[in-house]
Amino acid sequence: QQPVQSPQAVILREGEDAVINCSSSKALYSVHWYRQKHGEAPVFLMILLKGGEQKGHDKISASFNEKKQQSSLYLTASQLSYSGTYFCGTESGGSYIPTFGRGTSLIVHP
Amino acid sequence: DAGVIQSPRHEVTEMGQEVTLRCKPISGHNSLFWYRQTMMRGLELLIYFNNNVPIDDSGMPEDRFSAKMPNASFSTLKIQPSEPRDSAVYFCASSLEPGQRNTEAFFGQGTRLTVV
Numbered sequence: 738q739q740p741v742q743s744p745q746a747v748i749l750r751e752g753e754d755a756v757i758n759c760s761s762s763k764a765l766y767s768v769h770w771y772r773q774k775h776g777e778a779p780v781f782l783m784i785l786l787k788g789g790e791q792k793g794h795d796k797i798s799a800s801f802n803e804k805k806q807q808s809s810l811y812l813t814a815s816q817l818s819y820s821g822t823y824f825c826g827t828e829s830g831g832s833y834i835p836t837f838g839r840g841t842s843l844i845v846h847p
Numbered sequence: 848d849a850g851v852i853q854s855p856r857h858e859v860t861e862m863g864q865e866v867t868l869r870c871k872p873i874s875g876h877n878s879l880f881w882y883r884q885t886m887m888r889g890l891e892l893l894i895y896f897n898n899n900v901p902i903d904d905s906g907m908p909e910d911r912f913s914a915k916m917p918n919a920s921f922s923t924l925k926i927q928p929s930e931p932r933d934s935a936v937y938f939c940a941s942s943l944e945p946g947q948r949n950t951e952a953f954f955g956q957g958t959r960l961t962v963v
Contacts, residue, residue, distance in 0.1 A: 739889070769950065778851075778954035778955060779890065779954050780954070781950075781951040781952065781953075784950040784951075824889065824890055833945035833946055833950055834880075834892070834895060834903075834945050837882075837891070837892075838889060839889035840889050840890070
């Protein structure tokens with residue numbers, strides 16, 4: 738079953754922050770985040786494993802709340818290069834093969 | 848390594864025709880995935896191979912779709928007969944066997960399929 742991402746779209750100015758949420762109706766084992774720039778292939782950002790850990794990748798970080806069955810991606814001081822569609826993928830059985838949501842479109846303006 | 852290589856990049860075909868999409872995974876990767884991307888459904892996993900063996904094909908929409916991996920360096924996704932609703936971008940991705948330490952899937956550039 739697909740996770741639900743919110744919001745569907747975000748428009749920011751350079752330097753602003755954004756949060757993208759990902760929630761599932763099932764208990765989660767791992768959450769995967771990918772970014773896809775327009776016309777390009779999705780690129781891996783990070784994975785979070787159950788245990789409520791938080792990870793960071795430059796100014797992009799994420800948290801995983803097992804109890805709430807959700808994950809959030811935090812983009813701090815956004816840059817033009819952050820524009821793209823962000824996909825969360827969730828997995829429940831320990832296979833590490835995610836089912837992806839429909840994506841959140843992020844547009845960063847100068 | 849050149850990354851995951853897909854061909855063709857674009858395909859336009861008439862309804863009812865057979866379409867074959869091709870993928871060369873990254874050398875050394877033993878897992879291969881075919882995804883379909885549409886606006887309505889996002890990124891859907893169609894089939895997953897491990898060591899050339901199909902492990903999970905529950906995402907294949909119907910019998911018109913078939914996928915093969917005859918060896919570690921080549922896979923095909925075939926649609927026969929094609930229908931307009933099959934129009935989408937099809938991605939192939941490869942990775943080491945999924946596990947706690949091998950979690951990154953590398954995607955090819957995709958094949959944009961248009962069925963008219």
